Amino acid sequence: MYKLIAIDIDDTLINDDKEVTPATQAALEAAIAAGVVVTLATGRAYASAQAIARQTGLNVPIITYQGSLVKNLMDEKVLYERFVPQDAVRKVFEYCIEHNLHLQTYVDDKLYSRDENQKLIDYAAANRTQYYVDPDTEKLAGIKTPKLLIIDDPAFLDELAPKLRELLGSEVHITKSKPHYLEITHKEGTKGLALEFLADYFGCKVSETIAVGDSWNDHEMLETAGLGVAMGNAIPALKEIANYVTASNNEDGVKQVIDKFILQK
Incomplete structure (x- = not known):
């Protein structure tokens, strides 16, 4: 019997119209009524994620910032909280300024960038979040942050990731949440470790957890959970490691998982 389900938000819980469908909402409520802990696990900031969590009626701890x-x-x-090591933050800022890359940081749950551009505007619109512009990079690089985000062409980011791993060392975790989003967190800032933490917090075994996601930043969580589920619209690499592949985010894939494995319909 599964006791906890952790669900990614973008391209997983919500459809392409950025909505939780009534059918998926009913399934979430049925899982909660059955005594299962339903939580979210997202790369989004808490401020952005909690709005969706509250809409869906959740009242538990949620996993944010990867x-x-x-x-x-x-x-x-x-x-549970982990900040990107300060030395790594400074190095990323220096690298992005030198190579003219778009970098976002998060301060007290607010999104900051050193300049306003289309990447920032599009990101904020997609996540329905407010942003702030501060050209004082010395100040921004000196503030504790749970996550740094670089937005660029997917192929370029694939080349950049190993360079940053070499530059920053083993104290950070680098992953892609979408093809054009490269995210940098503390090495213990992964959805997998957060899922382990929450399972322990709720007194259940990781074997009694389900994790559902669509992107590579979900792979630690899927590998940790008792049942790792990839969405029908997930990247091929995630489907390969998943225990089960459900329908897409536009076909109530999350509902299908809850019906099959929790409600056993």
């Missing part, structure tokens, strides 16, 4: 922040929805208590 696993760098686990925070309770009820009282907003921080349960």
Whole structure:
């Protein structure tokens, strides 16, 4: 019997219209009624993720910033938090300025960039989040952050990732949440470790958890969970490691998982 399900938001829980469908919403409610902990696990900032969590009626801790922040929805208590090492933050800022790359940082759950451009505008629109522009990079690079995000061409980011791994070393975790998003967190800021933390918090084994996702930043979570589920629209590499592939985010794939493995319809 599964006791906890962790669900990614973008291209997983929500469809391409950025909505949780009534059918998926009903399935979430049925899982909660059956005594299962339903939580979200996202690369999004807490401020962005909690809006969706509250809409869907969740009242548990949620995993945000790729696993760098686990925070309770009820009282907003921080349960687990990891910041990108400060030395790594400075190196990323220097590298991005030198190579003229778009970099975003998060300060007190607010999105900051050193300049306003189309990448920032599009990201903020897609995530329905506000952004702030501060050209003082010395200041931005000196503030604790759970996540840095570089937005660029997918092929370019694939070449950049190993260069950054070499530059930053083993203290950071680098992953892609979408083909054009490269995300940098603390090495312990992964959805997999956050899922382990939450399972322990709720007193269940990781073998009693389900994780559902679509992108490479979900792979640690799928590998950790008792049942790792890839969406029908997931990248091929994630489907290869998944225990089960469900329908797409536009076909209520999350509902199908809940019906099959939790409600056993």
